[in-house]
Amino acid sequence: MEATERIKEAAPLKAMVPWKERISYGLSDTACNLAFQVIGTYLMFFYTDVYGISAAAVGTLFLVARVIDAFDGPIIGIFIDRTHTKWGKSRPFFLWFSIPFGLMCVLTFTTPDLTDGGKIVWAYVTYILVGIFYSCVNLPITSILPSLTNNPKERTVLGTIRQFGGTIGQIIVTVFTLPIVALLGSGDQQKGFFLTILLFSIVAVVLLLNTFVNTKERITNVQKVVRVKDSVKAMKRNWPWMIMILMNFIYWMAMTMKNQTTVYFFKYNLGREDLVPIIMALAFGSLLTLLFTPAVANRMGKRNTMVMGLVLAIIGQIIMGMGAHNLSISIIIFGVVINAFGTGFISGLLSVMLADTVDYGEWKNGVRAQGLLTSASSFGAKFGMGIGGAMTAGILAMGGYQANKTQTAESLRAIEFNFVWIPIIGFVIAAIALFFYRADKQEKQYLVELEERNRTFRENEK
Numbered sequence: 245m246e247a248t249e250r251i252k253e254a255a256p257l258k259a260m261v262p263w264k265e266r267i268s269y270g271l272s273d274t275a276c277n278l279a280f281q282v283i284g285t286y287l288m289f290f291y292t293d294v295y296g297i298s299a300a301a302v303g304t305l306f307l308v309a310r311v312i313d314a315f316d317g318p319i320i321g322i323f324i325d326r327t328h329t330k331w332g333k334s335r336p337f338f339l340w341f342s343i344p345f346g347l348m349c350v351l352t353f354t355t356p357d358l359t360d361g362g363k364i365v366w367a368y369v370t371y372i373l374v375g376i377f378y379s380c381v382n383l384p385i386t387s388i389l390p391s392l393t394n395n396p397k398e399r400t401v402l403g404t405i406r407q408f409g410g411t412i413g414q415i416i417v418t419v420f421t422l423p424i425v426a427l428l429g430s431g432d433q434q435k436g437f438f439l440t441i442l443l444f445s446i447v448a449v450v451l452l453l454n455t456f457v458n459t460k461e462r463i464t465n466v467q468k469v470v471r472v473k474d475s476v477k478a479m480k481r482n483w484p485w486m487i488m489i490l491m492n493f494i495y496w497m498a499m500t501m502k503n504q505t506t507v508y509f510f511k512y513n514l515g516r517e518d519l520v521p522i523i524m525a526l527a528f529g530s531l532l533t534l535l536f537t538p539a540v541a542n543r544m545g546k547r548n549t550m551v552m553g554l555v556l557a558i559i560g561q562i563i564m565g566m567g568a569h570n571l572s573i574s575i576i577i578f579g580v581v582i583n584a585f586g587t588g589f590i591s592g593l594l595s596v597m598l599a600d601t602v603d604y605g606e607w608k609n610g611v612r613a614q615g616l617l618t619s620a621s622s623f624g625a626k627f628g629m630g631i632g633g634a635m636t637a638g639i640l641a642m643g644g645y646q647a648n649k650t651q652t653a654e655s656l657r658a659i660e661f662n663f664v665w666i667p668i669i670g671f672v673i674a675a676i677a678l679f680f681y682r683a684d685k686q687e688k689q690y691l692v693e694l695e696e697r698n699r700t701f702r703e704n705e706k
Contacts, residue, residue, distance in 0.1 A: 260398050268458035269385075269392065269402055270409030272338070275451035276382045277413030278444040279349040283374065284629060285418055286437075287352070288504045288637065293647045294433045295355055297363055303637025305364065306630055309371045316376045317383060317623040324387050324615025332461030333615065334388035341380035342452035346445035348374040353441040355434045375626055381452055386618040389599040391461035394695075396600070396687055400538045400546070403596030408534045411591070417444070418524030478605035478613035484683035485601035485617055488594070491674055492624025495590060498670030500632030505662040508640070512651045513659055514571065526580045533588030545684045546593050553589025554675040558668055560586055565664040597683075604683050607690035636662050
């Protein structure tokens, strides 16, 4: 039977996921961003300007810690594939690791009175461990998506809701962290950061446990436990998966360099540190495009929608560069808004397209390794964040950055380079990579063939 005929005759795909479950799924990313976004956005500033660690030492820390920590993703992915419980494969990880994750976030912003060497050791230990526990609760958010539904449109909706929830968490952190630090610390930033992350972490733990309670894994693997050597087979000839690894790496590297430098740029280049919460609030612009992402992706295709988002992000960065050159706050704000519109399309589809590669890998290789394949999101994101953080700190150090002092012209250029120009390079590379992504055109065919294959397998097992 021809593929087109099989598509017409195939049984309908799974029904929509209930709204309670959709919201609970989205709140899982709110939880992760409430706690971990503080680390991604403010930890470098906390280390250099609050805890007193040099920029060069922080750069080395970010590089070493994230390179080591990036490899925990595939290991956790393998554990997910080998997990078989009454709750499913991914759900138990929310139950098991939400509290350890919240506790480690708090310890990362704890400032024991140590020598300079002791501070660095403390930073290494807590930074590496918080990354590992983050993977334990964040990776299942992606790995559970292929199990919630096999309906491509519903997956796009779920991915969009997830990113909407994650963006809400990100906005809360980026807009309100510094004001809450000032309020709770009463002038003591060490105390303020500690109490702020404690508050965010408690909320995050509650939301992660809510996700555990209110989600359900419907699409099950015909193999209850997937062996490691079989999981690895799912990567073979899985070009969409390889492209999405690259996408995650480049996107998070670019965003990390931009986000971590925001507070430096407005504090030193513009002398307007008071504008940081307002600039961060402009991330609300990404929520507008997130609302339209399912409809646009349904009409244009997921790949083309993401390319459009990258183009908008590049235009926004260029406008920001023009504003930085003229020291024009209004032009910079306009560029930030355009950039936010673009990143809304990108972030809304990253996890969805990665989930699609699980089906693609099963179709190509006969192995459904959702844990290992979706661990690419953690590997790519954390490796990108690590490289981005190290590059940011390294460029600042090369520019002669000195915390809480008047910066030299070289230092100001280093800050601007991180904030504006490196993200443009990253977005251009990502757009080029996406032109080799072809899974969208084959989606209907491989989903129908998988449905037939798995139905036959189950009938033979009876």
